[in-house]
Amino acid sequence: MAGIAFQLRRLSASNTYAGQAGAYASAAVISAGPWMISILSLMLLTWLLHQVMPEERDEIRLFSSAVTHVYAFALVITGPLQILLTRYTADQYSLKTPERVFPSFRGGLVLASVVSAIVGGVFFVGFVPAPTWQFQVGAAALLVYVSCIFVASVYLSVLREYQRIVFAFFIGYGTGVAAAWYLAKSHGITGAMGGLLAGHFVLFLMLAGSVRRELGKGIGSMFAFLRTAWKLPDLLLCGLCYNLGIWIDKFLFWWLSQSNVQVSGALHAAPDYDLAIYLSLLSIVPGMAVFILQVETSFAERFQIYFDAVNRGRSLSEIIEAKNQIILSLQVGFRRLLKVQGLVTVLLVVGSNALSSVFHVGFVQMGIFRITLFGGFLLMAFLAMQTVLFYFNDRRGALLCSAAFLIANTALSLFTVLQNEAWYGFGFVVASATGLLIAATRVNARLQDLEYHTFTVQEG
Amino acid sequence: MLEGTYPYVSGGVSTWVHQIMGMFPELTFAIFYLGAQKDPQCQMKYELPPNLVALEEVYLFEQKAEESGILGGIGARWQPFYENVRKLGVRLPEGDAHDLELLRSIFDHINTHSRVGFDAFWRHENTWGVVRELYDRYAPDDSFIDFFWTVRFLVQPLWKLARAMHRMPDARVYHTACTGYAGLVAALASAERGRPLVLTEHGIYLRERIADICRSRWIPDQLVRHPNLNEPLGNLRRLWIGFFDVVGRLCYGQSADIVSLFGKNARAQQHFGADAGRMTIIPNGIQTEAFEPVLQKRAERRAAQPGSQVVGFLGRVVSIKDVKTLLRAAAKVCAVLPDARFIIGGPHDEEPEYAHECLALTAQLSLQERVSFIGPVKRDVFLADIDVMILSSISEGLPFVIIESLAAGVPVVSTDVGACSELLNGRPDESPAFGAAGLIAEVGNSDELAAHLIRVLTDEALLESLSESGVQRVRHLYHERTVQDAYRALYQKHLSPASADTEQ
Numbered sequence: 001m002a003g004i005a006f007q008l009r010r011l012s013a014s015n016t017y018a019g020q021a022g023a024y025a026s027a028a029v030i031s032a033g034p035w036m037i038s039i040l041s042l043m044l045l046t047w048l049l050h051q052v053m054p055e056e057r058d059e060i061r062l063f064s065s066a067v068t069h070v071y072a073f074a075l076v077i078t079g080p081l082q083i084l085l086t087r088y089t090a091d092q093y094s095l096k097t098p099e100r101v102f103p104s105f106r107g108g109l110v111l112a113s114v115v116s117a118i119v120g121g122v123f124f125v126g127f128v129p130a131p132t133w134q135f136q137v138g139a140a141a142l143l144v145y146v147s148c149i150f151v152a153s154v155y156l157s158v159l160r161e162y163q164r165i166v167f168a169f170f171i172g173y174g175t176g177v178a179a180a181w182y183l184a185k186s187h188g189i190t191g192a193m194g195g196l197l198a199g200h201f202v203l204f205l206m207l208a209g210s211v212r213r214e215l216g217k218g219i220g221s222m223f224a225f226l227r228t229a230w231k232l233p234d235l236l237l238c239g240l241c242y243n244l245g246i247w248i249d250k251f252l253f254w255w256l257s258q259s260n261v262q263v264s265g266a267l268h269a270a271p272d273y274d275l276a277i278y279l280s281l282l283s284i285v286p287g288m289a290v291f292i293l294q295v296e297t298s299f300a301e302r303f304q305i306y307f308d309a310v311n312r313g314r315s316l317s318e319i320i321e322a323k324n325q326i327i328l329s330l331q332v333g334f335r336r337l338l339k340v341q342g343l344v345t346v347l348l349v350v351g352s353n354a355l356s357s358v359f360h361v362g363f364v365q366m367g368i369f370r371i372t373l374f375g376g377f378l379l380m381a382f383l384a385m386q387t388v389l390f391y392f393n394d395r396r397g398a399l400l401c402s403a404a405f406l407i408a409n410t411a412l413s414l415f416t417v418l419q420n421e422a423w424y425g426f427g428f429v430v431a432s433a434t435g436l437l438i439a440a441t442r443v444n445a446r447l448q449d450l451e452y453h454t455f456t457v458q459e460g
Numbered sequence: 461m462l463e464g465t466y467p468y469v470s471g472g473v474s475t476w477v478h479q480i481m482g483m484f485p486e487l488t489f490a491i492f493y494l495g496a497q498k499d500p501q502c503q504m505k506y507e508l509p510p511n512l513v514a515l516e517e518v519y520l521f522e523q524k525a526e527e528s529g530i531l532g533g534i535g536a537r538w539q540p541f542y543e544n545v546r547k548l549g550v551r552l553p554e555g556d557a558h559d560l561e562l563l564r565s566i567f568d569h570i571n572t573h574s575r576v577g578f579d580a581f582w583r584h585e586n587t588w589g590v591v592r593e594l595y596d597r598y599a600p601d602d603s604f605i606d607f608f609w610t611v612r613f614l615v616q617p618l619w620k621l622a623r624a625m626h627r628m629p630d631a632r633v634y635h636t637a638c639t640g641y642a643g644l645v646a647a648l649a650s651a652e653r654g655r656p657l658v659l660t661e662h663g664i665y666l667r668e669r670i671a672d673i674c675r676s677r678w679i680p681d682q683l684v685r686h687p688n689l690n691e692p693l694g695n696l697r698r699l700w701i702g703f704f705d706v707v708g709r710l711c712y713g714q715s716a717d718i719v720s721l722f723g724k725n726a727r728a729q730q731h732f733g734a735d736a737g738r739m740t741i742i743p744n745g746i747q748t749e750a751f752e753p754v755l756q757k758r759a760e761r762r763a764a765q766p767g768s769q770v771v772g773f774l775g776r777v778v779s780i781k782d783v784k785t786l787l788r789a790a791a792k793v794c795a796v797l798p799d800a801r802f803i804i805g806g807p808h809d810e811e812p813e814y815a816h817e818c819l820a821l822t823a824q825l826s827l828q829e830r831v832s833f834i835g836p837v838k839r840d841v842f843l844a845d846i847d848v849m850i851l852s853s854i855s856e857g858l859p860f861v862i863i864e865s866l867a868a869g870v871p872v873v874s875t876d877v878g879a880c881s882e883l884l885n886g887r888p889d890e891s892p893a894f895g896a897a898g899l900i901a902e903v904g905n906s907d908e909l910a911a912h913l914i915r916v917l918t919d920e921a922l923l924e925s926l927s928e929s930g931v932q933r934v935r936h937l938y939h940e941r942t943v944q945d946a947y948r949a950l951y952q953k954h955l956s957p958a959s960a961d962t963e964q
Contacts, residue, residue: 313603316595449585455608456583 039278041173042067048181049192056188058263062130063189065263066139067196068274070120072247074146077115079243080236081108085154087235088225093158102218104225105155105211111223112147120144127266131190138193145200152207155215164210172203238399242386245406245435246379249413249428250277256417257424259364272362273424276369279355280376283348287341287380294333295387302326303391310454323450330388330447337384345377364421371425378432385439392450397442405435461634461649463494463642467504467515470807471776473637473662474505475860476744481509483944487951490514490629494621494641496521518624520617520641533576534584541569542586549594552706560651560710567648570622578619582612599695610696614703621645625652633658633954636711639665640704643711650714656954659715660742662857663878664728669704671855673697709733717950721858722879723887740950743879744858745943748935751867755931757844758869769800769917772846772870774839774861775853777808777815782875784821785906786852791825792910797917801830803846805837843868847923848916853877854903862898863938866930871923872898873912875905886933897930 046064053060085108092100120140130136149172156165176199183191229236253270254260260270306322314322348355349370356366382405389398412427446453466474481489489512498519508515548562581587591611599607621641628649635658636646643659650657674697693701712718712734719742720726730736762768771793775781783804790802808815815833822831843849849865849872856878863883865872874880884898899916901908916923 310605313606315601316592316604317600319604449588452585452588455605456588 037169037173039282041177042071043278045177045180045192045196048177049184049189052181052184053188059131059189061261061269062264062267063192065267065269066124066128066130066135066193067142068269069123069267070139070143070146072250073119073123073143074116074150075243076240076247077119078112078147078150080239081112082150082154083235083239084229085151085225086158087232088228089155089158091228097220098215099218100220100224101155102212102215103220103222105151105215107222107225108151108154109148109208112151113144116144116147123266129265131188135190135193138190138197142193142197142200145197145204149200149204149207152204152211155211156207159214161210161214165207168203168206168210172199172206175199175202232395234395234399238395238402241399241402241406245402245409245431248406248410249431250274252410252413252417253424256414258420272365272421273368276365276425277372277375277428279369280372281379283344283373284341284376284380286344287337287377288383290340291333291337291380291384291387294329294336295384295391298329299326299333299388299391302329306450307454310451316451319451323447326450327447330443334381334384337381341377341380345373348373367421368425372428375425375429375432378429378436382432382436382439385436385443388443389439389446392443392446392453394442394446394453397439397446401435401438401442404438405431408434461492461494461636461642461646463638463640464496465637466491466493467506467508468493468495468499468502469810470505472744472857472860476660476662477637478506478509479940479943480947481512483940483947484951485509485511487511488513490631491516492628492642492645493517494645495519498522514629516624516627516629518620518627520620522620533573533580534586538569538573538586541566542590544569545587546590546593549590550597553702559706560647560714563644563710564648564651567622567625570619571625574623578616581619582615598699602695606696607699610699614699617641625649631655633951635660637662639708639711640669641707644707647711647714656716657711657714658717658719658950658954659711660719661725661729662721663855664725664732666701666704666708666732667728668855670701673700705732716954719950722882724879724882725857740946742943742946742950743938744860744863745938745940746860746863746867746934747940748867748931748938751840751843751864754840754844754868761844762847767799768847769797770846771800771802771848771850771913771917772842773802773804773806773850773852774837774842774865775806775851776810777804777806777818777833778811779814780853780855782852782854782904783814783818785904785909786850787818787821787825787827787831788906789850789852789909789913790831791827792906793913793917794827794830796910796914800913800917802827802832803842804831804833805835805842807836808833839864840868843870846870848873848913849898850909850913851875851880852909856880858883863934866897866934866938869927869931871916871926871930873909873916874898874900875903875909876900877903883933883938884930890933890937894933894936895925895929897926897933899926 042064045067046060049060049063050057085104088104089101092098092104117140120143124130124139124143125133125136128136128139130139153165156162176196178195179198180192180195183195185191187194250270250273253273254268257270257273259272260268263269302322302325306319306326309319309322352366352370352373356362382401386398386401389401409427409431412430414427416423416425416427462473462477465471466477477491489509491512491514493515495517496519498517544562544566548559548566551559551562591608594611595602595604595607621644625645625648628645630653631649633656634646634650636643637660639659639661643665646657646659649655674693709732712729712732715734715738718729718734718739720729720739721743722741726739726741729739771790773781773783773786777783786802786804793800793802804818819833822828822833843865847870849861849870851859851862851872851874853859853875854877858879862872862874862880866883872880872884874884881900884900885896886893899912901912916926
């Protein structure tokens with residue numbers, strides 16, 4: 001009977017189900033934080049420049065429009081990269097190979113710099129006539145810096161060094177705005193651009209230094225993270241769709257709205273739409289803060305408890321109980337988000353008349369602002385839902401709603417921009433609502449049979 | 461139908477398979493071989509006979525890319541399939557002949573939907589539903605992740621088998637050398653093609669699996685946490701055992717003839733669900749004439765070296781042979797008899813770690829001078845060179861090594877497992893009684909083994925009488941002719957075209 005003994009396959013002890021815990025909470029921060037800070041500081045700087053050189057309205061418009069384009073390009077360029085690096089870094093930590101993280105930072109910087117330099121060089125030097133060539137080159141350089149700053153923020157977000165990010169941004173932008181203001185006095189907008197560059201340089205040094213201190217030198221290939229892109233192309237696409245989706249309506253309005261202004265060469269602006277939408281995006285800060293707090297504390301903790309229950313061999317009823325705790329926490333989080341953001345939005349709509357005098361907002365802009373406020377509210381909820389989708393590793397769902405958001409925002413904004421001012425902003429509102437609706441449906445479905453998805457998860 | 465044996469693994473079953481094919485050159489044979497994983501380094505251990513016309517190999521625990529398939533392929537037409545799967549899962553503990561039909565329809569379905577891979581099936585929500593239902597039924601308080609993977613590992617080989625069924629050769633008679641996976645496909649093939657099934661069990665498959673499962677540390681239920689044999693078995697272990705139990709009963713139920721090698725095993729088969737009316741005993745047999753020269757050489761050597769005290773072990777150095785107890789017994793023998801030597805012949809490659817431990821134990825007992833591990837050897841030379849054979853197994857069927865030793869006139873000291881006692885002392889109903897051909901000790905008792913060895917090695921008259929009884933018993937009861945006649949009768953009964961009808 002010697003040979004019959006069958007080698008029963010060993011149950012490998014490492015059948016563990018990893019929740020991509022933690023890493024994705026920061027997705028909200030990294031995609032939300034930078035553009036909020038960019039809007040705020042740009043507004044402040046524009047206001048300061050008006051004080052310094054009140055006669056040069058066209059030049060100031062060129063400056064602010066150029067900086068806005070820099071941020072838009074940087075977000076679209078690094079959006080996919082950010083999400084990719086976030087995932088790669090999280091993977092390395094769960095694989096217990098943290099030494100591979102730092103090389104990916106260098107690789108990310110190289111990639112972001114090269115692409116940004118090409119895009120910025122071609123666009124600003126080639127298509128945007130400016131008073132000085134230094135301004136053109138400065139704008140292209142700013143794009144490189146901003147992209148690198150976004151890349152560095154990824155790592156500090158994953159490391160949960162939010163305070164450091166905020167501190168660095170604060171110092172960097174403080175320096176930048178102050179230097180720009182000072183240099184503008186003697187060199188006009190070229191000086192302002194130089195000052196802003198200096199501030200970004202300080203900011204980048206601070207962020208990169210923190211990353212280096214936290215991660216050490218590391219070993220391994222700089223571009224190993226690109227293999228993740230090859231394996232998970234949907235992740236890349238999702239980052240692209242989402243960031244392009246956020247900016248596509250602005251691009252369309254810059255180019256096509258009746259009130260659009262050709263600032264200089266390829267540089268366009270839509271003053272009516274821009275201010276309204278930037279103010280709306282600023283309005284979502286409170287909701288964002290509340291949601292991130294909830295995700296970082298209660299939700300992340302229960303998420304971990306759930307996966308512990310799965311991996312440590314709890315019974316199914318205990319696993320489902322842990323899942324219900326996640327649902328509960330999400331319900332509380334969203335209710336809080338809706339309450340806070342709802343209150344903020346309502347207050348702003350009601351108080352918009354008072355605001356208009358403070359910010360010199362015109363009648364048309366005010367009308368658009370009231371509409372886009374709701375858009376901002378919906379976008380906030382959409383962003384929150386998408387973060388949850390990332391937590392549940394529903395990449396397909398995240399891609400689906402990002403793509404829907406992009407397509408809706410493109411199509412509807414195109415439609416509204418071809419109508420008249422009365423329509424402006426509705427495209428953004430409906431697109432955000434579409435994204436939110438799909439994301440919420442996916443979240444709901446995911447939660448319904450989370451345990452099924454947990455156990456039948458595909459690799460990655 | 462063979463599971464993990466001929467032609468890749470040497471041992472009792474493989475020897476028997478080779479022998480059977482050699483006995484009936486007028487018949488053609490096809491082998492359906494089931495293995496765990498394909499080992500590209502594994503060489504065939506036998507020269508395949510010319511009347512072996514096909515060798516199909518199926519590996520049950522191999523991960524292949526083809527396993528993953530599209531998810532979309534599972535639609536409404538799978539409803540009856542899932543209904544059957546659910547039914548099978550629910551009725552699993554009973555396992556009667558009706559379930560073979562159920563299994564057949566499940567296998568058929570899998571075969572006709574070859575575009576859906578196992579992964580697609582396993583990830584489908586219908587499958588999930590069935591798994592959850594079974595969990596609630598069989599192990600509602602157990603670790604779900606462990607249950608989930610246990611079920612997966614139970615089901616995956618079945619899927620593989622279903623996919624391999626079309627490679628099953630058409631045969632007049634299906635003959636399986638064990639129950640288990642091989643017995644299952646044999647039963648299915650026999651039922652599907654309306655041809656009779658013969659089962660020859662050398663060991664008792666289910667009993668071996670139960671021993672494996674109870675000992676195994678990879679089943680993560682309570683036994684590991686509280687390793688105490690008096691505790692009831694955990695649900696996951698019960699599930700594994702239950703699976704092999706049902707599979708065994710399906711095979712017993714379909715078999716027209718159920719053969720065992722000796723009385724003890726026949727009783728075990730009956731205990732595990734075989735029908736006594738279909739059971740026969742056909743022992744292993746050898747050509748005793750071939751051993752005459754060995755017998756001669758041995759006598760000459762012993763005459764030349766009076767007082768020679770060489771103990772031999774011939775077999776794979778593996779844990780089931782309990783070579784460590786043998787070594788402990790050797791230490792005790794060597795302490796008493798300064799001239800005694802031990803020769804361990806047989807391959808080390810099956811459980812290299814265990815073989816290594818045995819070598820280490822030899823060194824630890826300071827036996828390097830007295831015990832030599834000589835690896836694979838030529839049986840005839842080996843048998844002529846030793847005075848006593850020792851077998852310390854914790855489990856055996858009807859070991860060829862004992863029959864061959866006896867045929868060569870070598871007395872045997874053996875543990876009381878399988879047919880060893882029957883071979884050495886004769887069956888209770890043996891007539892004429894040939895007398896003792898060796899001594900029997902308790903399993904794992906190195907003191908008793910050592911005492912028996914010392915007795916045989918020091919008592920020349922006893923040794924000669926044991927030797928003589930052995931030669932006579934094997935000549936009369938374990939000759940190849942006996943086996944050949946029995947299987948000829950069996951095959952003839954089933955080969956006739958009409959036999960299929962009478963079976964039904």
